[in-house]
Amino acid sequence: MTHWIAADIPDQTGRTAVITGANTGLGYETARALAGRGARVVLAVRNLDKGKAAADLIARRFPGADVAVQELDLTSLASVESAAEGLKAGNDRIDLLINNAGVMTTPKSTTQDGFELQFGTNHLGHFALTGRLLDRLLETPGSRVVTVSSMGHRFALAGIRFDDLQSERSYNRLRAYGQSKLANLLFTYELQRRLTGRNTSALAAHPGASSSELARHLPAVVQRAFRPLEQSTEMGALPTLRAATDPAALGGQYYGPDGLFQTGGHPKVVASNDRSHDVAMGQRLWTVSEQLTGVAFPV
Numbered sequence: 001m002t003h004w005i006a007a008d009i010p011d012q013t014g015r016t017a018v019i020t021g022a023n024t025g026l027g028y029e030t031a032r033a034l035a036g037r038g039a040r041v042v043l044a045v046r047n048l049d050k051g052k053a054a055a056d057l058i059a060r061r062f063p064g065a066d067v068a069v070q071e072l073d074l075t076s077l078a079s080v081e082s083a084a085e086g087l088k089a090g091n092d093r094i095d096l097l098i099n100n101a102g103v104m105t106t107p108k109s110t111t112q113d114g115f116e117l118q119f120g121t122n123h124l125g126h127f128a129l130t131g132r133l134l135d136r137l138l139e140t141p142g143s144r145v146v147t148v149s150s151m152g153h154r155f156a157l158a159g160i161r162f163d164d165l166q167s168e169r170s171y172n173r174l175r176a177y178g179q180s181k182l183a184n185l186l187f188t189y190e191l192q193r194r195l196t197g198r199n200t201s202a203l204a205a206h207p208g209a210s211s212s213e214l215a216r217h218l219p220a221v222v223q224r225a226f227r228p229l230e231q232s233t234e235m236g237a238l239p240t241l242r243a244a245t246d247p248a249a250l251g252g253q254y255y256g257p258d259g260l261f262q263t264g265g266h267p268k269v270v271a272s273n274d275r276s277h278d279v280a281m282g283q284r285l286w287t288v289s290e291q292l293t294g295v296a297f298p299v
Contacts, residue, residue, distance in 0.1 A: 003266035012039035021101025023054040029237035044072040074125030075111035084132035099126040122180035131295035153181040185276035201251030208257035210236025231264035239267040
């Protein structure tokens, strides 16, 4: 069996990719690889200075690369709306929307709109951004929405806790993270159902155990335990890149590493848990997400 690597990314000339959280880690490696294959890459980031520094690094690595920066704070629905307007004004087409940014196991906190931080950032922010950009994606033949989930979706043992969605009654940082990552998958699968018959598709990916800043809120003992299993961010970005660019990839597929327990290795189609395929839960989450964000999708 041939392992899929970055060199297998088809020529991306003429295509535009918007990547959230692309100034560091997995997002940066995703942007760098796509720019190296000729794509116009837009780094959608909270910190403009860091975004510009990342864009400069990519431009130095690939002279002539088309790299732009868009300010985006996923903890603010107003920022999401403004960013979407800027992205549509600056790009006649969007071929790839890669919902990569996220936070993990943070202390209890809320977004600017009062949502639990992990659920609000990882799911609701990306839900709103996708909804506001979807008309441009639908206009672009072969476009894809790729949302980065995690093996941690399995931590949401109770599924989506609709009775305490914002963890106001009780907060467990690992359970809240798992809920947000389960929401990413439920969103992807429901979006793909709604895209049936369209020339736009929705896929998901997870990086396995990758060395990045995302895990900085994990207890030190947990970080030490996982360190031997970690792979590089270059490898961790491959499932996202394959979901985004492999001509054989299909809407509704979920990509992850092929190694032991999916912690590392080369990308392949992997399975998510049964809860992520609960259609009724996905539809309910969709309805609640539209109500909370005020964003209605054109599908």
